[in-house]
Amino acid sequence: MNTDKNESPMTQILADLKALAIGFATTFKHLFQKPFTEEYPEYKRPLPARSRARIILTRDPDGGERCVACYLCSAVCPVSCISMQSAEQADGRRYAPWFRINFGRCIYCGLCEEACPTAAIQLTPDFEMCKQDILALVYEKEDLLVDHGGKDKQYNFYQYAGVVTDVGEKGTHIKEEKPVNIRSNLP
Amino acid sequence: MGVRLSEIIEVHAGGMRDGAEFKACLPGGASTAFLPGEFYDIEMDFETMRKAGHRLGTGAIMVFDQKTCLVAATLNLTEFFARESCGWCTPCREGFPYMRDLLWRIEHGQGQEEFISILSQMCRHLWNSYCAFAPGGVAPIESLLAYFEDEVHAHIEKKKCPFNDK
Amino acid sequence: MPKLIIDNQEIDVQPGTKVIDAAEQLGIMIPRFCYHPALGSVGACRVCAVKFLQGPFKGVQMSCMIDAKDGMVVSTTDEEAVDFRKYVIEWLMLHHPHDCPVCDEGGHCLLQDMTVAGGHGLRRYQGKKRTHHDQHLGPLVQHEMNRCIQCYRCSRFYQKFSGYRDLGVLQIGERVYFGRYQAGTLESPFSGNLIDICPTGVYTDKPSRFIGRRWDYERTPSLCINCSLGCHTVVSTRYREIVRQEARFSEAVNGHFICDRGRYGFFYASQEKRPRYAQINGNEVSWEKSIQTARDQLNRISQESGPGAVASVGSVRSSLETQAALSRLCQKKGWQGPVYWIDHGQEMNVKTAAAELADELAVSLRDVEQADYILAVGADPVNEAPMLVLALRQAQRMGAKVCFLDPRPIGLPFSFQHISVAPQAMDLILAHLLKETIDQDTIKGLEPHEKKIFDAIPNNSHLVSSNQKLLNAVANDIRLSQRLVIVCGTDVVSETIPERAAYFARLLAKMGKQVGLFYLLPGANAFGAALLSDDAPTFGRILDEIEAGLVRALVLVENDPYGYYPDRPRLERVLQQLDLLLVMDYLDVRTIQDADVFLPTLTLYEAGGFFVNQEGRIQKASIAYQGGHPISQFSNGNHPPRSFRNQIPGKEAQPAWQALIELANENSATPKQGVRADILAWLVKTHPLFSKLPPDNAFPSDGIRINPGKDIHFRSAADRLVVPTLASESADQMELITVDWTFGTEELSTRSPHLRKMESKPCVFMHSNDAAQLDISEGDKVAVRSDTGIVSIHVTITDNMAPGVLIIPRHQRLDWQHLGASKITVSKDQIRKIREEEPC
């Protein structure tokens, strides 16, 4: 209807009818095309590694849990589907005694992964996690924790953090000087 | 007062050593700026020095010849200031070690061009510290960047100290 | 009134206001690390730099160091200042560890905020980071020195502000270290404030370590009820559990700080042992059944033996609502009570304190800081009301002199005078001091009844002689001072002293001085109890009547006689004789075992309520959470249950006032809504004093002060104020008094597992002369025998106390309740040295 004003109404109507005809012809031609659809259970399309689906908790290269229960993922989660409790391990590491993600609520936005300072929480391409019982979608730490480092195999937060854990004493971490000797007057 | 710097060096201090040429001097201890060659004949009194943008300081004159790396000299001075800071205010306590690190990197061939701007900005900001220690301490660095910037650039470009042949 | 312009906005400020505060009044928050309103400005961090465009100062200057002056034009957004501040943040972050995720300060960290706000996101520094070893600073404060940004707040608070010396700065330059010379528990009972004032995570809260983040906490304004000062706090709740308590700024009461007893004294609320279900004879039943049973039984006893056969005991730790509901119940049913006081002495002391605290004499804790002379009588602030120490310290820092008249070994973190006399002699000394101080003109101008009191003061030269010089000096100081505060305790003092202190204060006021009167009371709401317990008997009397069979039913409302009654065998015996013992409490008190009917009640965190502190200030605590089992206990520390419930588990308990009103009503159908408003309306009606009580939504944060003055009737002062004659001093007799300690004696805070670790081992204090006489040396174990029992305890010998006195803490881990009374006399042969392993 937005054609030029100088055109006569008849030309306009004809143009409109032509446009309509082209539309109908297009859809009509589609009838005889082979559908594009990939039929899901028979054919599973390989997903890129960075697809956002099921969330995992990874481990650092030494096998320790990466999650330090800093609450950043739960803070950033727009649907509040992550909850946890932090506590201290015997070696001084901060960890989560329990960690829960309600996948019934999760919208797989990946903000938790972005917020995670230790590369612990990561999203994986595995999206097939449909359950009959909605409570079965509430994943506990046991269900989330995996035995590998996910996308980032090397990172170990405690090598940078500078706190005393089994990873190292003060001054033994990456880019750290030996602790200052406060009893010495030497320069 | 009023004695010319050249006179002090050549007459009272017995002149430069053999083969040594005057390159710069610290006119009054570690917390004064380098006096480059153009001030060789300056009169050593408060008024003249102030006019030239310098300070007389404590009167302990240190002379550097052309074979001396002034970056290394400044690094040495900054090392001293970093150690002597009392630790009360942030610019002095953290600024000097930071500048020491940057100078060390420049001297040891790890310098980057942006270090120069960081250094000059920090020099300006260290004037806002609690006492007069930091403004004094940045004087050598400020003058290094003012008069001998080429030398600093040479360090960065060659990725080593040009005075160190090894 | 200097008028200045900050960021194009004009503002008038009080002379002496710093530019940083002037900006804050305009809503411009200039970054700061070292500046703290309580600690003052020192210009160490340099992050509050702004640019002064016009006026007496020019260029980039620290806004915390410069007083606002007329004609100043200040820009906080000037490029140079912003760039400098950016550099300051960069410098501070050079060595800051990469541990925000595991740092408890994360989420309320000033450094974090400023770093993000200043836009510093990438570390340009390529060198190695400086590290420090951390120290163990005791069970309350966690130390992580790597995070330090050298703002000096901690050492300034610890040494300058509070006066303790064991934590401070070591080293110079970039090696500056904040800590103790040797690792060890911090000596100050105010160490928790380090956590609040540290702008980053060097000092973090150990009991709440790794529990949660600030943004997950529900934070509610509350009150501390661990002593009578009623400091303002804010509690953090998470998963149905109070996890942390911090100081809340209060202009009138505690300022910015609170003591450790208050800070960590809240753990009783989520104790695992806390009773949460109603019981009849030890069996859990429903709340309704319990109420019904109690009501029927009480009515039956009331009918059979008259209403006087029922007695009720209230508590000084209950809210005003509970106290009022109990009064209303007793009035309606004609029961005896509510009883609040252990014995006549305590009753007299507290009631006198409440009555004497006239409006013109009452001062707040913060007013004490303004005094130039402080005379403390029978008060031991560190142990009785710790925050008073900080107030005294501020006064002392400003040049005030502090003098203590007390038998106990007073320990304060600053210099003061201490006249150590036996409790009996205190009144005489005070009277003497009074006589020495007041000038003749004032005496002549006295009203006849006041003159009579003055004339009744005898000459006690024999008693005074040993302290003559000190007393004269004190009297002289008092005469010279202008702003005095008399602090008076109510615990170890004899019945005449609170009144004498008030009399002293009145006379000093007549001398033209600005005088304040500051009482310490035995509980958070003792003032309220004093106002609401008109003619009730003491607890001792009630026990007599139970023994005589006159009282058959006893209602204990949030009151645990086992905690304070000094004759435990008798108490046990007498409580057995009752036909009905009804106990309401939120603590796991011993009486629950004896109770026929038990009703669980709510803490102030769950029920909220009003509390009247020792200066007559009504303050409000808000409801922090709904109660019920903490999730961590409910799930055994594992993940929380996955199923839903309609009701919060363990939430059967009701506020005590609710239970009391349900008892008062004849049928069970008492609504849950509106009961509190009813009680308050009743309170206002029956006690006109409370008519000033503002509505909940308009309640001022600092509360309102009600000072009855002489409005409520107590026995006339003139009849009472006679100086007691000193009991004949026998060299063989020792006076034994029981006292409070900062940690270990107070009912609520001793239930905190963390403060448990702070408790010292109970010991008896003894003057070195007495010890020498008895051949006892430091650390020996002695058995002190009284008429009713024996207490075996280690000895601490000191010169810093009155001779002839034994001082025993009412420590929860000590069976001091076998002594028979809180003040008794024992002869020296009743003190016997025993071997360590010998049972007593």
Next chain:
Amino acid sequence: MLTWIAGFILLIVKLGIVLGCMLFLAAYLVWAERKLLARLQVRYGPNRAGKFGLLQPIADSIKMITKEDIVPEAADRIIFLVAPAVVATTALLMFAVVPFGSSLKIWGREIPLVISDLNVGLLYVFALSSLGVYGVALGGWASNSKFALLGGIRGAAQMISYELSLGLSLIPIVMLAQSFSLVDIVQAQANYPFIFVQPISFAIFFISAVAESKRIPFDLPEAENELGAGFHMEYSGMRFGLFFIGEYVHIQVLGALAAVFFLGGWRGPWLPPPVWLLLKIILVALVMIWIRGTLPRLRYDQLMELGWKVLVPAALINIVITGAFILI
């Protein structure tokens, strides 16, 4: 008496057959629509339940019947419950006057192949069609939800606007057939279907009919991307199903009416009349599906403009022209 009983039984049988066919057809129309739409969009469409997804309608109905029937708390309960039935019933009732053959002789009885040959059949159709809008408007209103209410109001406005052009487009037919009875109208097309003489009428009728059935491009009452699901947003389970069935029955009715008014009704060579009618109905339905697969939704103002400024004037002009021709 016997005749009356026989007539009654006959009526019931006819009703049963028609109703059964209609509902069956409605169910498979849904299947056909999904399937065809999918192909128009280069997809497969339902292909899981049975061969080619043929059991899909059954699966759907089982699902809908077993789903929880939710009534919103704030809804006007009675109206909320009745509204879907109004839509479905009025759509079904319209079929009462549609002839699906001339007549049949069984055991010597002349059985007219129409449930009821009303002499005002056309008016009856319009009356019911107008009533149908109550279901939409009331359902939207009773849900007590803003989207549903908006959908209901839009539905009412749309119906009123297009009812007019729908009615006006049929006046020439009545003029030609000289009768309101649908049977007579079909009889009048014995020589040629009216579509040849009244193409403009047919176009107006068809466009209005699509609008009447609230289908794309006129599905503003349920416009998913603005109103969620519009008037039936709060409906679930079989109540939603009733709305759904109502819509597809409506399509059939409109197809039948189009066939009766313009395509010669049950007339056609070789095949039995009801089959011809059925084929014509299906043809109309398929065209509607095709339209759905092709055209985008109109904006509300465009919808109103088309109705009032194009269709109604065009229909009026058409009447005048037809009248002139008949008079001449």
